[in-house]
Amino acid sequence: MLKQETLSKNQQIVLDYIEKVNEPIKAYSILHNVQKKGIKAPLQVYRALDKLVEIGKIHKIESKNAFVACKNSNCQISKATAFSICESCEEVSEISDSKLSKYLKNFQDKAGMKFNKYNLEFFGLCKKCSIK
């Protein structure tokens, strides 16, 4: 079978919603908001999320157990993700910095481990919050 090119119904519903809200959102919140579209159970959401993460359409913010749409057209495979997270207003942004990603992709572990994926989460104060 060829690699999947189009999303299934549930996958599309979940992705549409995540892209619409445009900020990290939790699985059960997604569930609550797509029930009118016919998705009734957590598993239906989690299955769609798994697939969407796998194909790089969304990312999981591990420290928040939340999901956000991918902004970088170039990280299709979701293997290299970096986020900034404001500890005050909770704003999360995907970092798109080619130098950083290059540096991390080429990082050589002393133990000789071969990496094919990483996730980096920065915490701090965003511009707005640091003024206050």
Add this chain to the structure above:
Amino acid sequence: MLKQETLSKNQQIVLDYIEKVNEPIKAYSILHNVQKKGIKAPLQVYRALDKLVEIGKIHKIESKNAFVACKNSNCQISKATAFSICESCEEVSEISDSKLSKYLKNFQDKAGMKFNKYNLEFFGLCKKCSIK
């Protein structure tokens, strides 16, 4: 009051166990294993874990919801953590690379955000597993 210098009873019990197992371990697994020491409820474990993370004695592996003792005597404050995770055997190691930590500490977000903390998780195959 002065800053806490000694750990409380429950904190010490939990830390002792985490240091003993020497690999990432989950909260309920800790609970199960320290019940003989008198810790009976999840909250007792989670409270100790919170404190231990806060003071840098342990770190949380976010992608695994697991906790591991800190190996770097110099990351007392738990503000800069990096781990390598084998996707095959699940082995987790703390990365102690001064170049990497320097690079990340000094990383400047384009949006002008001021970072005071980060967590980085690399995934790949460890030496043993990549031979197989």
Add this chain to the structure above:
DNA sequence: TGTTAATTGTTATAATATAACATTGTGTAA
């Protein structure tokens, strides 16, 4: 068309984590 894999639907339950409240311990300053 038959076969295989992906997707769906559904119920139940596992695993992770916190709320709320009463009580006890501990450092320190009056």
Add this chain to the structure above:
DNA sequence: TTACACAATGTTATATTATAACAATTAACA
């Protein structure tokens, strides 16, 4: 040393996040 503030404890209940198991349906394609 008493009294205050705060950290830590103990306990019950519950919230939140995620998966197991199984049956049915749909989609791709040799």
